[in-house]
Amino acid sequence: MKHPFSRFFGLGEKEEQQKEMEEPNKNDEIMKLSISDIVPNRYQPRTVFNDDKLSELAQTIHTHGIIQPIVVREYESGKFEIIAGERRFRAMQKLGWETAPAIIKDFNDTETASVALIENLQREELTPIEEAIAYGKLIELHQLTQEALAQRLGIGQSTVANKLRLLKLPQEVQQAVLNKQITERHARSLIPLKNPEKQIKLLEEIIERNLNVKQTEERVVRLLSTEQKPKPKRKAFSKDMRIAVNTIRQSLSMVTDNGINLDSEEEEFEEYYQFTIKIPKKK
Structure with missing residues (x-):
């Protein structure tokens, strides 16, 4: 036999x-x-x-x-x-x-x-996690490569690789897949973040806000973009600059208190602080 x-x-x-x-x-x-x-x-x-x-x-x-x-x-x-x-x-x-x-x-x-x-x-x-664990154990038991395992099981090597990547996610994410709180595609979307704390935080957001896979992927892209391009640190206001800004604000308030309508905007740049004041002409 x-x-x-x-x-x-x-x-x-x-x-x-x-x-x-x-x-x-x-x-x-x-x-x-x-x-x-x-x-x-x-x-x-x-x-x-x-x-x-x-x-x-x-x-x-x-x-x-x-x-x-x-x-x-x-x-x-x-x-x-x-x-x-x-x-x-x-x-x-x-x-x-x-x-x-x-x-x-x-x-x-x-x-x-x-x-x-x-x-x-x-x-x-x-479940995808159980399947990934099974692949991992078979590879370990028989000292196989991912490609060799895929050939013996009659599936694509990418299928094996994608499943095994799930095991690199935090336990909280894996458990969410096991409990069917999120899908395998949700979990795979979290892999590029790499940071376990960020992965867990986004997992909580997915569950709380019921995000679909596309929304999750977009959220990951935004997070990665923020990581890659950190915002430049703003220069701290000097004492003289704070006095100047507060003086201008007080002056604008006095003008408004005297019945003159004006439109003012404040913008902070890396090298300077800008006030834009618009006073409408009387008809």
Whole structure:
């Protein structure tokens, strides 16, 4: 029998591996294991399990039973670690089942992690952050480049690169993506800011003001423009200049108090202070 998801390791076809992982082999014995003896996969990339969808799955299992057993491996102290099928396991827990149908495989840590990661990636139900974490773990486990991983998964290298960039964002931003408070495109828009404090501050603004992606990108451009072109520091007023400016202001107030309408503007420049006075001619 080929290794489940063997294409990832350079063998077989994707459809065959999916079938091999999901359907028991003729030689595989389906065991009834105590639910209390089964533990979640340590390498599970999914961190958010939708309770409503789990309830729907539980109802389906209650009505039709388990079509596909979960896949486990022997763990420590008489326990069994899930390799594939954690959602089914959680649904059975919801139903209060005492036992679960399972196939026991002899997998090592690397194989267990790889199967769990790839199974979830192929189901396309992970959040962008969970997907990025899965890519990162696969690269680490198999010492791959981004390009090599992309080839093995049948996706573009840019897809892998863009997902991994999300992991460089502050934890607050990543959590907002996980909680679906912002989209992946929102998060990617924050990357050019680089400064974590500014990224978090803009994240708060996105959520508070419900900014769309275009508005977020425009906000980032303005912030970057401000960073690149700092405003020149204004020269401090000397004592004599303050006296002169205040004297002119008092004079203008006296003219206005005497019933003469005038229009005055004040402008401060780097080298000087300017008053513009307009006195309308009487008709």
